[in-house]
Amino acid sequence: MKAPVAVVVLAGGEGRRMGGGKPLRPFGQTTLVGHAIARARRWSPIVAVAVRTRDQLPRELDAPAILDDPAIPGPAAGLASAFAFAASVNAPRVLTLACDAPRLPDDLLERLEAALGGAGAAVASSLGRLHPTCALWRTDCAGRLPAYLATGASLRGFAADCGMTSVDWDAGPEGDPFANANTPEDLAALQPDADPDFDT
Secondary structure (H helix, E strand, C coil): CCCCEEEEEECCCCCHHHCCCHHHCEECCEEHHHHHHHHHCCCCCCEEEEECCHHHCCCCCCCCEEECCCCCCCHHHHHHHHHHHHHHCCCCEEEEEECCCCCCCCCHHHHHHHHHCCCCEEEEEECCEEEEEEEEEEHHHHHHHHHHHCCCCCHHHHHHHHCEEEEEECCECCECCCCCCCCHHHHHHHCHHHCCCCCC
16 A cells, blocks of 8 residues: 655745735635645645644634744745654655645646655756745655755755755646746736636
8 A cells, every 4th residue: 555645735935925815815716725725635635734823824724734933944944844744644755835836737746756766855847947845755854954954944955955856847728837826916817717727
C-alpha cells in the first residue's frame, strides 16, 4: 500500500498588493482558501492550512488550521508548519500549495511524485519559472531546515539544499496553470466566470 501524502495549503502571506485578507477573497462560489482546500482534497484526504494567525481564515474551515512560527520569515514558515503536520500524521511526503494559485493542474501530484525519485523535493515550474510554494517535499528534509534558516529563508534555496528536481508545465488554453492572484486585477482575471471552460 502506498504511503499517504499530506497536503498543506500555504495561506500565511500578508497579501499587501491585494489589500490584505487574501485567503478570504471571493473566488467563484467560495473563497480562495476554500477553493484551495477543495483542490487539495483531489490529491489527498489529509489536508491542512498554514497561516500566521487564525483570523486569516473563515470561522468555518473544512480543514485543520496550523499556525506558523512567527520567528521564521516568509513562506519558509509555512513549509516548517507543513513538515510538522506531515510528521504528525506519519506522512513521508508533503505537497505544499499556494493559496493564491487557483488553477493548479490536475496532474500536479502525479507528475511531482513521478519525478521525485531520490530527490528531497520536486518543484513545479512553468514558462521557465520555478514555483517552490507548489512542491512535493520529503518530510525528512525538515531536519535540514533549521541550519538552512540560519543562512537564508528562500524556499528555492532550501529546495536546492535538499537536492531538488523540477517538473515543467506548459501554458494551457487558460494560460499559466500556476498564475498567482497577487492583485485584485489578477484575481478578477482568474475567476471561473472569466473563463467558461475553467473547472472549479
